[in-house]
Structures are given as structure tokens and as C-alpha cells.
Amino acid sequence: MTQLPAGVPTELFIGGVWRDGSSAERFVVQNPATASTLAEVASATPQDAVAALDAAVAAQESWSRTPPRRRAELLRAGFEAVTARADDFALLMTLEMGKPLAESRGEVAYGAEFLRWFSEETPRIYGRYSIAPDGANRILVSKRPVGPCLLITPWNFPLAMATRKVAPALAAGCTVVVKPAALTPLTTLLFAKVMQEVGVPDGVINVIPTAHSGATTAPLFADPRLRKLSFTGSTEVGQALLRQAASNVLRTSMELGGNAPFLVFADADLDAAVEGAFAAKLRNGGQACTAANRIYVESPIAEEFAAKLSAKVAAVKVGPGVEAGVGLGPVIDSDALGRIGGLVSEAQELGGRLLVGGHRVDGPGYFFEPTVLVDVPRQARVLTEEIFGPVVPIATFDSEDDAVAVANSTPFGLISYLYTTDLSRALRLSERIETGMLAVNAGVISNPAAPFGGVKQSGLGREGSAEGIEEYLETVYIGIADPFAGV
Missing domain, CATH: 3.40.605.10 (Aldehyde Dehydrogenase; Chain A, domain 1)
Known part of the structure; x- marks a missing residue:
């Protein structure tokens, strides 16, 4: 020990x-x-x-x-x-x-x-x-x-x-x-x-x-x-x-609390967006108020994005954090384990599909498999509640206005993530999304020299x-x- x-x-x-x-x-x-x-x-x-x-x-x-x-x-x-x-x-x-x-x-x-x-x-x-x-x-x-x-x-x-x-x-x-x-x-x-x-x-x-x-x-x-x-x-x-x-x-x-949207537009650098989503979601095992809680991808690229992110998530080694090569440790306690499992199960019942993971890992400790869900309906609690765990729910949007609507659809506004190569769009959305922090083409932006905090609840x-x-x-x-x- x-x-x-x-x-x-x-x-x-x-x-x-x-x-x-x-x-x-x-x-x-x-x-x-x-x-x-x-x-x-x-x-x-x-x-x-x-x-x-x-x-x-x-x-x-x-x-x-x-x-x-x-x-x-x-x-x-x-x-x-x-x-x-x-x-x-x-x-x-x-x-x-x-x-x-x-x-x-x-x-x-x-x-x-x-x-x-x-x-x-x-x-x-x-x-x-x-x-x-x-x-x-x-x-x-x-x-x-x-x-x-x-x-x-x-x-x-x-x-x-x-x-x-x-x-x-x-x-x-x-x-x-x-x-x-x-x-x-x-x-x-x-x-x-x-x-x-x-x-x-x-x-x-x-x-x-x-x-x-x-x-x-x-x-x-x-x-x-x-x-x-x-x-x-x-x-x-x-x-x-x-x-x-x-x-x-x-x-x-x-x-x-947070419920960070991660928006990926069709013009985004897809590989960079996958890397950003991975960092924003699985850092700290997803147990962060800044975690990308819900991933929204523009419909034309949603399938490709989900496939690339799933491959990256599936390669993560799960285990005690003291062991070499481990990329995902346990969640904090048994209550967290049960709550995360409940969110995944409900999403599946509502039509969401598992691409990766979705289950508790047997053995001592509180481990949950890194998980990717697609076709998640917008009313699922995995999109409306803070997950605080290694679960990636992916949904789609069809226009800039639709993206803004889903981003602003919760009472929270701590951080939002945006991937696009269109600078004008990034500036427009920086003025429309209700958030205290906006990460543009980046998965991690916390820095002691930057003001950290949110709006709304x-x-x-x-x-x-x-x-x-x-x-x-x-x-x-x-x-x-x-x-x-x-x-």
C-alpha cells in the first residue's frame, strides 16, 4: 500500500x-x-x-x-x-x-x-x-x-x-x-x-x-x-x-456549478476539436466545474467527430492514479459512481447509443469506464445536469442560432467551448453565449493570470x-x- x-x-x-x-x-x-x-x-x-x-x-x-x-x-x-x-x-x-x-x-x-x-x-x-x-x-x-x-x-x-x-x-x-x-x-x-x-x-x-x-x-x-x-x-x-x-x-x-457546452462547427479543425474535447472532458476524470459537460457537434461532421473521439477515449488506461500509464483514476466515492451510472442508463432509455464504456469497473475502488454516448436527446439529464464524471454525451445542432440556443438553455454559465475557424463567428458567439469564460479552439484555459468565474447560477x-x-x-x-x- x-x-x-x-x-x-x-x-x-x-x-x-x-x-x-x-x-x-x-x-x-x-x-x-x-x-x-x-x-x-x-x-x-x-x-x-x-x-x-x-x-x-x-x-x-x-x-x-x-x-x-x-x-x-x-x-x-x-x-x-x-x-x-x-x-x-x-x-x-x-x-x-x-x-x-x-x-x-x-x-x-x-x-x-x-x-x-x-x-x-x-x-x-x-x-x-x-x-x-x-x-x-x-x-x-x-x-x-x-x-x-x-x-x-x-x-x-x-x-x-x-x-x-x-x-x-x-x-x-x-x-x-x-x-x-x-x-x-x-x-x-x-x-x-x-x-x-x-x-x-x-x-x-x-x-x-x-x-x-x-x-x-x-x-x-x-x-x-x-x-x-x-x-x-x-x-x-x-x-x-x-x-x-x-x-x-x-x-x-x-x-x-457548471454545465459547459462544447460547440464544434463544421468548419472546425476536426482533429484539434477532438483533442480539445478529450482534454476538456476527461481532465480530472470529468470531475471539474469546467469540464465539457455536453458536446454539441454540427450535424454534417457529427459522425466523424464521434468516431475519432471514441477511439481516443477507448484507449485510455483506467486504474489507480499512482500506477504508470494510467489516464483515468477513480471517481470520488460510491455515491458519485451510482449517480453517473444512473445518468448513463437514463440516456440509453431515451434513445442514446453507447459507443464506448458505460459501466462500472469491478474491483476495489470507485471506477467508471470512460464513456461516449451519441444520439442523446436534449431532455436527457446527462445533458441538463452536471455529470462530474468521465461521460461524454454527444448531440447535434443545425445552425448558429441553434448552437446558441442549446448553449444558453441551462441556468448555468461558467465556461463554454467553441471550435471554429471563422473568427467572425467566434466574435459573434462571444457576445451571444451566456458565459463567464469562453474557450475558443482550446480545451483548457484556466490560468492564475485570468479572471475565473461565471454568470447566472x-x-x-x-x-x-x-x-x-x-x-x-x-x-x-x-x-x-x-x-x-x-x-
């Missing part, structure tokens, strides 16, 4: 101290490739959550007054330390989440880059000075940190989702309480340990894994000292958290880029009397 990297914490991290939860309860973290226990982690209680907020509040003023250059240097040191331990982080993510090691290494590079990017943004928090149009006073605009933040991260990208939230918060001068997903808390705990080792002051980062998420974080929403919530997860949970956040009018950033706010740090800053206007009055 593959062992955890050395030194991975399994306790809460509050005020710079690693400690058990106040109830002494622990919960099991599984390896989804084997369904075996990886570790038992301390489970935070509501009292522990309040203690973590106490620590964040106590550290807030000092951290906000820490010179920007010093905050930047600590984030840069974090980047270098995470990069130095890339092998440990990659192995840990593969063990607790299941993705192949090659993908885990990619996530380490991607996740660490948020630390480097925001280290560079830290000293670039600007204000402005101007004369009021009527000359009566002077307008001074300043930025200041919003204050203590609650960051709730998902299980599917356990390092990148932590760094994408922690880095801009710290850059802006905010302290944080991080609540990682119970399915994959170990990576976040190791990240917190690394940041402690590079010198981030006690109380600036606090981590409270828990088996009882809602009950544990509930008192924080009622506490007026908490000033910001950032959440990545399902739309349903996000809606519930928004209702809680309303009681104290918290600043919120919400990166919620896919969320509020942006992460990454210059916009990412603004989510953690308040704008303050200072009106100064005309200094020339009476002169």
Missing part, C-alpha cells in the same frame, strides 16, 4: 497550533482507488470554528498593517516551498482524490502559481486622488482589506482551490479560516503547514476540517466579526450559504488575475475640503 508523504498533519490548525478538535472526534479520509483508509482527521466543532475566527480576528490588524512587500515575500516563499515539495503534494492529491500522478503534478504547478501571481499583485493595490468636478473638495479613494474571511474549498482540486482563495486574501491583508472538503482535507493541511514553515504569522491562516460542515460553520455566519465568504462547490449549497451570508451582509465570492465574483485581489478589498472614499478655500 502506498504511504502518505511524511509529515502530513491530521489535526486542526488554529492560531498557529496543531490541535485535536474539542470533541476529540475524528473522521476517515479514504483512498477512492482502493476504498481503504488513508488517515483519520480531527473533526472541528462549532466551538473550534469560533476559536479559529477568534485567532483570525486577533491577527487581522497586525497582518493588515504588515508592509505589502513583506506579505508579498511570504507568498513568494510559499510558492517556492510548495514547488520544492511538488512530489509530496502530487502523491497526496492522487491518494486522497484519485487523479493520475501526471495530473496531480500539473495541479501543483497551477496551484503554486496563485501564490506567485498574488505575491506580485500585493504591492500593486492602488488608490487615486482627484479634484471633484465642482472643485468643492478633493476625492481620495483608498483600498483596505475586507477583514477576516471564511474560505470553503471543494474536494476536486484540493491544492489549487486552497491557493486560489488563500493567496489573494493574504495579499489583500485579510486573515482566513479555511474549511476544506471532508473528502480531501489532507492537501490543505499540508499546505497550511508549509505556509507556517515559511513564516506566515500565527492566526493568519487557520484550517478546520470537519465531518459536519453546516453545523460547524453556522456560528461564523452569525458572528459580525466575519466579513467575507468565498465558496466553491455546488449551486445548491452555494444558494444556502448565500442565505446565511445575508444575515450579516457578508461580501461573497461564489464559484458554483454559476456564481458571483472572480478568482485569479487582477480581479481576484479586488474580491478581498473594500473601497473607501475620503472627502477632503478644498485646500485653496479662503486662500
Whole structure:
């Protein structure tokens, strides 16, 4: 059995101290490739959550007054330390989440880059000075940190989702309480340990894994000292958290569900479109909010596209992510396995045809065959719901207007994909498709230097880029009397 990297914490991290939860309860973290226990982690209680907020509040003023250059240097040191331990982080993510090691290494590079990017943004928090149009006073605009933040991260990208939230918060001068997903808390705990080792002051980062998420974080929403919530997860949970956040009018950033359309026009470079669809769908086993959830291909090329993509999908090796040559690991748990199987079965009942896969893989762990479905009717749930698994449903469209209609036919709008060699069409669709991000002739576009986020029920706010740090800053206007009055 593959062992955890050395030194991975399994306790809460509050005020710079690693400690058990106040109830002494622990919960099991599984390896989804084997369904075996990886570790038992301390489970935070509501009292522990309040203690973590106490620590964040106590550290807030000092951290906000820490010179920007010093905050930047600590984030840069974090980047270098995470990069130095890339092998440990990659192995840990593969063990607790299941993705192949090659993908885990990619996530380490991607996740660490948020630390480097925001280290560079830290000293670039600007204000402005101007004369009021009527000359009566002077307008001074300043930025200041919003204050203590609650960051709730998902299980599917356990390092990148932590760094994408922690880095801009710290850059802006905010302290944080991080609540990682119970399915994959170990990576976040190791990240917190690394940041402690590079010198981030006690109380600036606090981590409270828990088996009882809602009950544990509930008192924080009622506490007026908490000033910001950032959440990545399902739309349903996000809606519930928004209702809680309303009681104290918290600043919120919400990166919620997706149902990404992948549009392939007849004039597209077909081989490039197949490569893009493969990357956009099977990266992270399809367990990504940016996954190409539904593939729509213009009718004249649909059969050829499906045949080429099916051949590529059928060649994928399925197995534990630690094994050489594996291109697809397990899904996260048995519930996911059952839900994915149900979506495939319903699509077949409605007339969809299996070209590849379609079944659970026998044996320990939670494996589902990479699957391609064609002739999928538009009302099938595999097209209307987020799959979060290695299933490629292919349907057709007959015109540009039809493509726009199907792309916009869901309440979600996180990312859309478009393959065409017609630049005018690409520009037209960029203005018509309801999406926060549009990938043109590319299967992967996430980058720390780009603003990540959606529209409609896919969320509020942006992460990454210059916009990412603004989510953690308040704008303050200072009106100064005309200094020339009476002169």
C-alpha cells in the first residue's frame, strides 16, 4: 500500500497550533482507488470554528498593517516551498482524490502559481486622488482589506482551490479560516503547514476540517466579526450559504456549478476539436466545474467527430492514479459512481447509443469506464445536469442560432467551448453565449493570470488575475475640503 508523504498533519490548525478538535472526534479520509483508509482527521466543532475566527480576528490588524512587500515575500516563499515539495503534494492529491500522478503534478504547478501571481499583485493595490468636478473638495479613494474571511474549498482540486482563495486574501491583508472538503482535507493541511514553515504569522491562516460542515460553520455566519465568504462547490449549497451570508451582509465570492457546452462547427479543425474535447472532458476524470459537460457537434461532421473521439477515449488506461500509464483514476466515492451510472442508463432509455464504456469497473475502488454516448436527446439529464464524471454525451445542432440556443438553455454559465475557424463567428458567439469564460479552439484555459468565474447560477465574483485581489478589498472614499478655500 502506498504511504502518505511524511509529515502530513491530521489535526486542526488554529492560531498557529496543531490541535485535536474539542470533541476529540475524528473522521476517515479514504483512498477512492482502493476504498481503504488513508488517515483519520480531527473533526472541528462549532466551538473550534469560533476559536479559529477568534485567532483570525486577533491577527487581522497586525497582518493588515504588515508592509505589502513583506506579505508579498511570504507568498513568494510559499510558492517556492510548495514547488520544492511538488512530489509530496502530487502523491497526496492522487491518494486522497484519485487523479493520475501526471495530473496531480500539473495541479501543483497551477496551484503554486496563485501564490506567485498574488505575491506580485500585493504591492500593486492602488488608490487615486482627484479634484471633484465642482472643485468643492478633493476625492481620495483608498483600498483596505475586507477583514477576516471564511474560505470553503471543494474536494476536486484540493491544492489549487486552497491557493486560489488563500493567496489573494493574504495579499489583500485579510486573515482566513479555511474549511476544506471532508473528502480531501489532507492537501490543505499540508499546505497550511508549509505556509507556517515559511513564516506566515500565527492566526493568519487557520484550517478546520470537519465531518459536519453546516453545523460547524453556522456560528461564523452569525458572528459580525466575519466579513467575507468565498465558496466553491455546488449551486445548491452555494444558494444556502448565500442565505446565511445575508444575515450579516457578508461580501461573497461564489464559484458554483457548471454545465459547459462544447460547440464544434463544421468548419472546425476536426482533429484539434477532438483533442480539445478529450482534454476538456476527461481532465480530472470529468470531475471539474469546467469540464465539457455536453458536446454539441454540427450535424454534417457529427459522425466523424464521434468516431475519432471514441477511439481516443477507448484507449485510455483506467486504474489507480499512482500506477504508470494510467489516464483515468477513480471517481470520488460510491455515491458519485451510482449517480453517473444512473445518468448513463437514463440516456440509453431515451434513445442514446453507447459507443464506448458505460459501466462500472469491478474491483476495489470507485471506477467508471470512460464513456461516449451519441444520439442523446436534449431532455436527457446527462445533458441538463452536471455529470462530474468521465461521460461524454454527444448531440447535434443545425445552425448558429441553434448552437446558441442549446448553449444558453441551462441556468448555468461558467465556461463554454467553441471550435471554429471563422473568427467572425467566434466574435459573434462571444457576445451571444451566456458565459463567464469562453474557450475558443482550446480545451483548457484556466490560468492564475485570468479572471475565473461565471454568470447566472454559476456564481458571483472572480478568482485569479487582477480581479481576484479586488474580491478581498473594500473601497473607501475620503472627502477632503478644498485646500485653496479662503486662500
